[in-house]
Structures are given as structure tokens and as C-alpha cells.
Amino acid sequence: MIKTKKISTKIKFIGALLIFLITSVIATTIYLNQQNIKDALTINIAGKQRMLTQKIAKNVFYINYDSTQNFTELDEACDEFANGLSILKNTDNNKKVLAVPTNEISTQLIVVSNLWNSFYKDVQNFKVIINSNKNNEAKLKEIILSIYKNNTILLDNVDKLVAMYTKYSEDKTNFIKTFQYTSGAILFLLFAYSLMQLKSIESHVNSFMKYSKMLVKSKNISNLAPLKVGSESESEIIEVSDTINCFIKKINLAVEYSNEALNQSEKASSKLEELTDEFDTIINKLKNKSLVTKHLNNSEDIVIESTEELINSTKKLMNLKKELEKLTKSCQDLKNQKV
Template sequence: MKNGIKLSNDTFTFNKLRRFYIFALLTIAVTVILSQFLIQYNLESQLSDSRIINISGRQRMLSQKLTKEILILNFVPNKDKKDEGIKRINDIITLWKFNQNALEKGNDSLGFPKVMSKELSHLFVAIKPNFDAIVTAAIQFKNNQTAGLYYKENQELVQIILENGDVFLNKMNQIVGEYDKEAHEKVTLQSKTEYFILFFTLLVLLLEFLFIFKPTNKKVENLISKLLSSEKKAIKLAHDTELISEIKENSVKELKSLNYAMENTLLYCRVAPDGSIIHIGEKFSKLLDYNPFLSEKPFAQVLTPIEKEQQLIERIISEKQRTGWQGELSISGRRGQSIWLDMSMVPVIIRKEESELLIICFDITERKIAEEEVERLNAENIADKINQQKIISSKIVENQENEQNRIAKEIHDGIGQMLTGLKFSLESIDLNDKEKSAQKIEYLKKLSLDIIKGVRTATFNLMPPELSDHGINSALAKLAQELSKLTGKNILFINKTNFDIRMDSLVEINIYRLTQEAINNAIKYADSSHIVVQLSHSNAILSIIVDDNGKGFDVSAVEKKRNSESGMGLLFMKERIQYINGRVFVNSIVNEGTRITFNIPI
């Protein structure tokens, strides 16, 4: 009777463990499936958000491109170029209106949502008047240009486009920022959800180990002991034997299931205190290229063929077999490969004065390789920056030396020779010959004016007086005027926001040199006929934009060629603007033109 009660209790216990095990597996499966659904959903959402942010960024570019094309068209007298400009403006307006309508009202083909947040709705309502004003003015401008009418009205339309274009860009920046903020909030929520699911899955695995694997192991050992003793009473206890056989069959099935799960999911091994292997998992055997049926080796020799590594593992087993051990080990595989293991040794008491070590490992080789690669790339990056700084320093010294030689040559060959000529002419004046004296005096007046002009030109190149007297606005206007005269290019300066604030002298001279460098590059390399310099400001930022209609270039390709003159020019711009805590943005399209933007904090 008592034996029957015990067997019934064992059956109940195994059923309970089985239910726990099935429940744990179902829980893990549900969390994995739920995690995958969440990941796929959020990936689709992020793809949609990235497309929206990309199209929003293109809207800013298209508005600037539209403004640029209208400005160029307003100054182009050639009819062929005028027709091409009208066609480009028409294409830009069509694409711009389509994108804006898709952003504002949604678009199924692009995957844009038709419902948006209140913040985005308010921002689109706020930007619509500026958008409509630009579109209306651009279409009217295009029609006027097509008909060749209303020159004065065209100037007013250009002014409307310029005034609304800056406001549109600022509001579009707010929309892009809001899209980015909402996308970031979605990613943050997904991250938190994934962490929660991961934590919950790990908790289920831990509970499964504590309440299923360990109790099952103990129950199986007790069951086998009972089966061995029950075999001697088989004749007298036929009914009890039948029950025991049934329990045994169920237990073996559960044990096989648990053993299969452990063999194929964990890197584990059971090791005796002397280091010999009691049992090694199938997955662990494959990783170590070891067949337990063909040879019997101690655990240290199975783990690695290197003698030093074997001694380290044997020492750990000897010293930590009672307290356990956890840490990371680097071992050499039998094929010469390096393997990193996160190893845990857990002492298990089988019976009194009989114990073994349960060793559970995780293969972290890929993670370690990634960490080493990151360290290598960091070291290369530091070395590259040091070499880059050396090149910059040498180029700065070289440019300073060239500038000094150029100034000396201008003074010697230009002003110096004119002064020498002035001296000889003064000495050759004969006051008795009034007619020749009057002619020489007229010649001396002209020569004096040339000397004054040469001195002013050299002084303007060194430090324009407008910069120190009136500030960056006047200096840039003078620069555009002088270079337009010297080169014959159509160079236009526009102060869009009537900026007239004086800044620190170091900041002003750097802004002047940067703008001068950008204009010179457009003249020298871009083969452009029109250059527009725009100055604008907000409460915190002074912005200078240099646009040209030249041949353009591949920005990424030029930046990689740091030893070339053009590559070093861009690098010097970035280095110089860093001195005044500013930023430079270079956008160029081959065969269309280049835009260089300097943003300096006020």
C-alpha cells in the first residue's frame, strides 16, 4: 500500500514537472514569436520613418534648388539656357508639390501614414502658407519668363521666394526634427519591450533549470534505485511491477526529451573531481572536434591540445571543485583556431562524499573578434588623425611662406619699380623747360595714382579696410564687387536678413578668409559663370552660403584624396572653421553646381 502511494506521488510529480516543462517551452516560444512580430512591425515602421525623413530632407534641398534656379534664370539673358532653366523649374515644382502633398496627406505607394501626430499637423499647417506662396510665385515667375513679360514684377516674385524660402527651411527643419523625435521614441519603446521580453525569457530558463532539470535529475536517480530493488519482488508484486514499469517508461521519455534539449542547446559537460569526463554534450563535442566513443581523455586534454592551457584548466578544476568558478578562457582548437569560452563550473553533490562538476560554456569567439577589430580600428583612426595633422601643419607653413613671397614679389616688382620710376622722373625734371616739366608732372601724377592703387590692392589682400572699419557685411560686399571686376564673373552678394552686427575680429577675419577661399575655388576649379554669396542670421547662427553654377564634383571622392590640392582645400576649410566653433557643409552635384555653407555661432 505504501509503495503504491509512493509510486502515485512520483507519477504526480513527473506530470507536474512535465506540465511545468511544457508551460516553460510554450512561454519561451510565445516570447520569441512575440519578439519577432514586434521586431518586424517596428522595422516596417522605421523604414517608413526613414523614407519620410529622407523625403523631408529632399524638400529642403528642392526648395533651395528652386530658389537657386530662379535666381540664375533671373540673370540669364541667353534664350536656350532660359528655356532649360524654365524646364528645370517646372520639374522641381512638380516634384516638390508631390512630395509635400505626400508628407501632409499620406501616400500608400510611398508608405506614408495618412494620420499623424498633433505636433506634425500643427507644423504642416504653419508651413503651408509659405509653401503656397513660394509655389504661386515660382509658377507666376516661370509664366512671366516664358512670355518675356513683367520684369519689375519678376523682381518682386524673386523677393517673395527668397523671403518665404528661408522661413520654409526653418519650419521644414522643425518637421524633420519632429519626425526624428517620434522615430526615436518608437525605437526607445521597442528597445524597452525587447529588454523586457529578454529578461522574461531568461527568467523562464532559470526557473526551468531550478524547478525542472534539477528535480528531474534527482527523481530519475531515486526512480532507478527503486526499480533495481523492485526487480527482486517482481513475482509477489506483479501489480506494483506493472505500475513501476509504466512510471519507468514515462520517466525515460521525459529524460530523453530533457537530454536532447541539453545536448543540442548547451555547451555542457560533467567532470569528475580528478578531471576525467563523465559525460560531454553533443554540441560541445562538435565544437571541440572530439568523439567520446573513440577515445577517453581528461577534460583539459579534450578542451585544448596546448600543454600550458591544459595545466591552467587542471589547476582551476583542482582548486575550484568545491567552490565553483566562472570566467572567460581563450583556448586553441585542434585545427589551430582560437576559441573564446565564457565558462561556469558548478559543483554538484551526488551523494555523501561523492560529487562532480557541471561545466556550462558559451562560445563568445565572435564577440572577442569584434572587440579586437574595434581596438584595431581605433588605433588606425588615431594614427590617421596624427598624420593628417602633420600634413595640415606642413601645408599651413608652406602657404604662409608662399603668401610672404607673393607679397614681397608684389611690392618689389610692382610698387618698388613704380617708386624707382617716380624717383628717376623727379630727378629728370628741368624747371627751366616748362613744357617738358608740365608733361613729366602729368606723368608723375598718373604714376602716383598707380602707386596708390597698388598699395591699396596689396593692403586689401592683406586686410581689407572695410572689414576692420565696417564689419563682415561690408567686407563681403566689397570682396564680391572687386572679384567680379577682376575676373569678369557675375558674382552677386545678398544680405538676406540685413545683418550688421560686429563680431570678434578673429571671427570676422576667419569668416572673410573662408568666403574668399570658397569664391576663389568656384572661379578656379568650377568653371562657373554665376556665383551667389548669401548672408543670413538667426538668434544663434550666422550662415553664409556660396552657390555656383559650375561643373560640380564628387565630394566623397575629393575628401578621400587628402594629398591633392582640392582635397586639402576642403580640409583647410574644416580646420579653419573649427577655430571659431563653426561648421561647414559641402553639397555638390556633378554638372549642376556646388553649394558651400558656413554656420558660425553668434
């Protein structure tokens, strides 16, 4: 047996599904957008590291060329690079930067960190040599060459790190787009499904209303056809149709009893007319008393038979009355239930 659904259940199910899906789309989109904002900050920090490596190398060149001992800008660039690298490795909630998102980026951060340690060591050695009063040109030249060499390697690996963060962010953006398109398609299908369900409900209700109007306008109540509903109809429609069909069945039974009683009455009336005619014929034509008596006896039998038929008709009329009383009571009960 096919399990039917209530109209209210269908509407609640569709509404709950719509609310859940829309809420999920909004919540997921907001979350992913927040993640994109954090990714943008992370990419900005990683991109700034490239600039800082160049800034450090430039300051080393200027200090060596001018023979100055002003390391302020150099120290600031080194501190900023170290701080940025620490944020990328360990996260910083104040800057809204998340932890390392992938193992690939984590590995690259370790490589950059090792290169930075070597590069920073050369920078510190450069400062020591510049601050010393000793004439150590060979050592200074060696340190400067090491700084320039390591700077290029560090820059390339920082570029690679930035590319990884950018790719991760782009993949997430593509995921957001795919998710939004998929959610849009699901919403469209859900709206289409909702429309189909509403049209189905409307069709069933229209069929019921059409039959009800036909029943009200019908002048002939004999042999009323029952209301037919499909098994896919809603339970409310099926329940109402069953009630109406029960009512129609009782009306048809009452009409059937009435027609049968009417036929019996017509037969009895016809018999009585025949009996009357026979009496007139017998009295006028028969002179022999014995023959009259014989015919009277025959007529008496006919009267008895007619009387029995009248009794049967009376019983059927009484049954009809009982059925009509039951029908009236059922209608009153149905009315009281609705009230």
C-alpha cells in the same frame, strides 16, 4: 492542500512560454524594423524637400539673372516638391510610406503646406512676369524678394518637419532596443526558471531512485520505512511513492503477523517441554495413586491451555497466509496495470 503539477504539464508550460516569447520577439522585431525602413523613406522624402526649396530659389535667381524663359528645371523642382508633400500628407503605399505618425507632425505638415502654397503662388507670378513682354521691374523685384523671404521661412519649417520625423524614428529605435533588452532579460529569467524546475524534477527523481535501490539491496525487510516525498513534488512522483508505501505497509503487516505467530509457537513449545518434564517428575516421585491422579488432572489443564495457545497460533498463521495472498495479488495487479 498544495496543488501539485505534473512533470509533463511543467515541461509543456515552459515550452509554450518559450515559444510564445521567442515568436513575439521575432515578430515584433521584424514589424518594427519594417516600420523603421518606412520611417527612413519618409525622412528621405522630407529631407529632399529642403533641397528642392533651395533648388527652386536657385532657378528663380538664374532665370532672373540670365533673362531666360526656360522654366523646365524650375517646374520639375516645384512638381517634385508638391508630389513629396502630398506623399507625406496622404501616404503612398507604392513608396511604402505610412500615414502621419503624430499630431505634432500633422500640424507641422499643415504649416509647411500653407507656406508652400504661398511660395508656389509667388513662383507662378514670377513666371507670368518673365513671360510677359511688359517692363515691370518693380513688380518683378517685389516678387523675387517675396520668394527669397518665403523660401527661408519654408526651409526653416521643412527643417523642423525633418527634425520631428527624425526624433520619431529615433524614439522608435530606442523602443526597439528597450524591447529587445527587456525580452532578453525575460528570456534569461525564463531559462533560469526552466533550469530550476528541471533540477527540482531531477532531485525528486534521484531521491526516488535512491530509495528504490536501498529497498532492493536491503536484506532486512522488517520495519521498512515508508518513502517520504515533499508536498512540492510532482504528481507522478507522489503517485508512485503512494503505491510503494502501500506495498511496504502490507509487507510490514505480514512481517508483524509472522513474528507474533512465531512468538506464540515458541511459547506453546516451551509449555509442552515443561509438561513433558513434569510428567517424568510425577511418575518417578509420586507413588500415591490419588496424588498421581491429582497431578495428572493438573497436567491435563496445562495440556488444554497449551492446545488453546497452539490453536491461536494456527489462526495467526492462517491470517498471515491470507495477508501474504493479498500482497501477492496486489503485486500482480500492479504489474498488470504497468503492462
